[in-house]
Structures are given as C-alpha cells and as structure tokens.
Amino acid sequence: MPIWRRPKHSGTTGGDKSKKTDGQPPNTLPPSRPSTGKSLENKLDWFQQQFKNCSDVIVRQFDLSSGQSSALIYIRGLINQTTAQDFIIRSLQEEADSLEKPEDIYKFLFEDKGLSVSQNKITEDMNEGLDAILDAGALLLIDGDNRMMTFSISSYPTRSIEEPPNESVIRGPRESFIEDLEINLTLMRRRLKNKGFKTESLIIGTKTKTDIVLTYIDGICKPELVDEMKRRLSYIEIDSVLGSSYIEESIEDNPYSPFPQVQYTERPDVVAAALLEGRLGLFVDGTPMALIVPVTLTMLLQSSEDYFQRFIAATWIRWIRFFFSFISLLLPSLYIAITTFHPEMIPPQFLRTIAAAREIVPFPAFLEAFMMELAFEALREASVRIPKSIGQAVSIIGALIIGTAAVEAGIVSAAMVIIVSLTGIASFIIPHFDLGLSFRLLRFPIMFLAAMFGLYGIACGLILIYIHLNNLASFGVPYLSPVAPLVVSDLKDTVVRAPWYKMHKRPLQTAAVNPTRQKKDSRGWAKDKG
Structure with a gap:
C-alpha cells in the first residue's frame, strides 16, 4: 500500500495533509513500536540486530564533555561523512562544553534544535529512525532520552545532466532527467516558477520503499484527475519498484492493449508542457524517465522538435x-x-x-x-x-x-x-x-x-x-481525441501545428478548469501598425 507523505526534497510544495498520518496509510492504525527504554545500549543492540551482517552500516559512538554517551548511525557511501563529522559530532561536542547539566543538553538538542544542520527531525519511533538510515540519512542517539534526531545529509554519486540520448533535438533544450529524484524536480522547478506547481510524495514497495512524486499544476489540472491517479496508486501493493514501468503497467486503463496509454519522456520541457495542458507527471526515484497521463494517439505522434521549429x-x-x-x-x-x-x-x-x-x-x-x-x-x-x-x-x-x-x-x-x-x-x-x-x-x-x-x-x-x-481511453480521456470525439478548437495542434499566437486555448479534455492559454493575439501589434 502506498504511503503518502510530505516531500522531503527542498524547494517542493504540496503534500496532502489529509492523507498523512505519521507516515502511515490513511485509515490505518500505526504499527507497534519497539520498546527499548532510554538506555543507549539497548537502542544500539536493537539497531545492530536490525543491521546484522551489514558491513556498510557505521555506528559512531562518542562521549560528550558532560559524560553523556551518544552514537551516530549511518550507512557508508550514502551520506556526506564530512558533514556528519564537522556539523554534527564536532558541533555537539563543542556546544556540550558550555552545557553543565544533562537536561540542558536534551533541551539544546531536542527542543531548541541547536545543531546547524538543516532538514532534521525528532522521532521516538525506532522504525522511523531505521527508515531514515535506509533513506540516506543519519540517526543521532543520546543516552537517557527516548527521542532521536534524524538528519538528511545524503551524498552519493549521481550521473551528470546530459543531452537526451533518445529524444534529441536540433533546436531546443539539451537537458535530460537523471536517476536522482531531487535533481529531476529541480529541473522542473526551473521551468515552472509558479506556486501552483504541486509535488505530492509517496512511497511504494515494501522492500525497496521507492520514492514516487506526483506533479501537477493546481488551477489547471482537474481535481478529479488528481484524485483518480491517487486512487489507482493506492491499489499498488508490490515488494519492489525498480523503474517507472512497474507503475505504468499498474495504472493504465487497458493493460492488454498493444497501444501505450502512458507517455514516458526523459525531457523536462516535455513534462512542463504537459503539466501546462492540465496533465499529470509522475517521477520515480532511480529512473530517468518521467510518466505523463493522460495521453492521446496524436500526442504520441508528436515530437518536442515540433514546438521549437517554425x-x-x-x-x-x-x-x-x-x-x-x-x-x-x-x-x-x-x-x-x-x-x-x-x-x-x-x-x-x-x-x-x-x-x-x-x-x-x-x-x-x-x-x-x-x-x-x-x-x-x-x-x-x-x-x-x-x-x-x-x-x-x-x-x-x-x-x-x-x-x-x-x-x-x-x-x-x-x-x-x-x-x-x-x-x-x-x-x-x-x-x-x-x-x-x-x-x-x-x-x-x-x-x-x-x-x-x-x-x-x-x-x-x-x-x-x-x-x-475508439474504445480506448487514458484516464478517462478518449485515445483518439480531439478527432473522435471531435473538438474543433483542439485541432490546431494535431495534424497541423498552428502558430503559438493562434493557440489561445488549452486542450479542453484535460484543462477544463482553466482553458485559457493566452487572452489575446500576441501578434496584435501587426494589426495596429500604421
């Protein structure tokens, strides 16, 4: 069952608050939390049992000047170890010198959040701390307190942004998505500088716990379309999601049709253009392909080059x-x-x-x-x-x-x-x-x-x-639209590609909420000349 949550990525907005119940699926009770008490030794024993035979899991134990025992747990290769050493361990030791009582350390750390590391979170759930370590984070434990602090200091090798190998153009952007989800969302943010650009994050896969991000533009995309996507994703119960094709086959209307009902692309500009037409974008961590729904046959016969040429x-x-x-x-x-x-x-x-x-x-x-x-x-x-x-x-x-x-x-x-x-x-x-x-x-x-x-x-x-x-549809949109059923205003971007100053309306099948693309002819100056 997918777990809806707030996006952890910087610069994103959205997150369905009504769906979030402490990281658990809606309308379900949270699982029982393991009880280890306040003892650091008991906590470490529990984590070492969970990470048994995992040689890349590092447990860094150190003592504060006040005598408090502490430990930092992380996976080697997934975090920035320099940040962990300089901004967590060393900062904590230096600040502890000025704190005389153990209670002052707890207040400084857990209530004041005095460490100079952003994106930290306090939790008492051992399972949540375990997930934070597996999700390229670090977990700080202090003896004598049930609370733990997680830090998002991930740092792992990623592929550089290159020219799209399968969707190259002569005239147009040369950027493509990579396997890192946060970078992909950043590429989208650069193109859609609008508060209506929403990113809702969820987790699918009981074993892989893959991050999935649903994107759309609020005020253009129909709310029913967003709800339908969430409904279909909520039915996915699988142990692993290693690529976007896992999701694609689970959400398309007719999986036995030879025709694709979900478009995939490696170009940020293609996804941005689709969102501006009222469509949905779906990003899967670990894959450089984004999914777009709904799609039509004419969309699949169009190339991004069509919109960069005259x-x-x-x-x-x-x-x-x-x-x-x-x-x-x-x-x-x-x-x-x-x-x-x-x-x-x-x-x-x-x-x-x-x-x-x-x-x-x-x-x-x-x-x-x-x-x-x-x-x-x-x-x-x-x-x-x-x-x-x-x-x-x-x-x-x-x-x-x-x-x-x-x-x-x-x-x-x-x-x-x-x-x-x-x-x-x-x-x-x-x-x-x-x-x-x-x-x-x-x-x-x-x-x-x-x-x-x-x-x-x-x-x-x-x-x-x-x-x-004729009987095929993609998220309720007829596959042959705007030809069947006929929508005359949408024919400007099918067999022909009308000039931009003539395409005043967005596709009515997907952008009925806000169909206006431009309010007036951008070449009106030619009529007023002389």
Missing part, C-alpha cells in the same frame, strides 16, 4: 511522420495483397519486373515477407544488445550481407528487400518507441489477413484497430 516546417514534418506511420504498419501487407490477389492494380511493365524478380523465389509473398520482417527484427534487437562500439557496424553489415545473399540465393526477391527496408526506416520516424513497437506488432496480423483475404483483409484489420482505438 509552425510551417513543423506542420510539414508532422505530415511526413503521419504518412510514414501508415507505411510502417501497412506497406508489407499492401505488397502481399496486391501481388497475390490484385495484380491488375500494378502497371503492366512494373508487374513484369516484379514477376521476373519473384520467378526464382520458392516461397509465397506472405512467407517471404514474414521471414524478412523477422530477420529485420532480430537485427534491430541485436544492434541494441551488443556493445555500442560495434553495434551500428554489425547491424548495417548484417543487413547488407543478409539482404544481398538472400536475393542472390533466390530466397527472397529484391522488391521484398526494398519493401522491408522502407518499412524499417518508416518505423524509426515514429517519435515514441512504444507506439512504434505497437505498429511493429500489429504489422504481422495484418500481413496474415492480407495473405488470406487481400485488400479486404487489410480493410477488416484497420476497422478492428479503429474500433479498438
């Missing part, structure tokens, strides 16, 4: 992308259907060329296309798995050698090699990898229908896909 060029690129999306889905099937059932559709001279090329091929067009598509998928997968230094060379050489050898051996025709190559190139044009994978999967059943019934089979397959897409 609208005329962006519209032309979109037309090319939509056309080649159909090519990646239908080209092999059309070749099979026309050459097998409808040769009269091909010009006679071109038909003689194809017939001459296929004369020595012993397989029907369907089996020929099926073998070549499988070979291409194998080469694509091999290029991903083998080392990058040789991956590209192996994939290109393998394709050339296999294609040339297959044609010379008479196993496949040259026309089929061209068809499969064009199909593969078209599939790479689709910006979203999961949508491209959906088209690759659907390509095979449509090929089978084309081999069985010709163009009639292709038409039936497309009708079935259209019916499925």
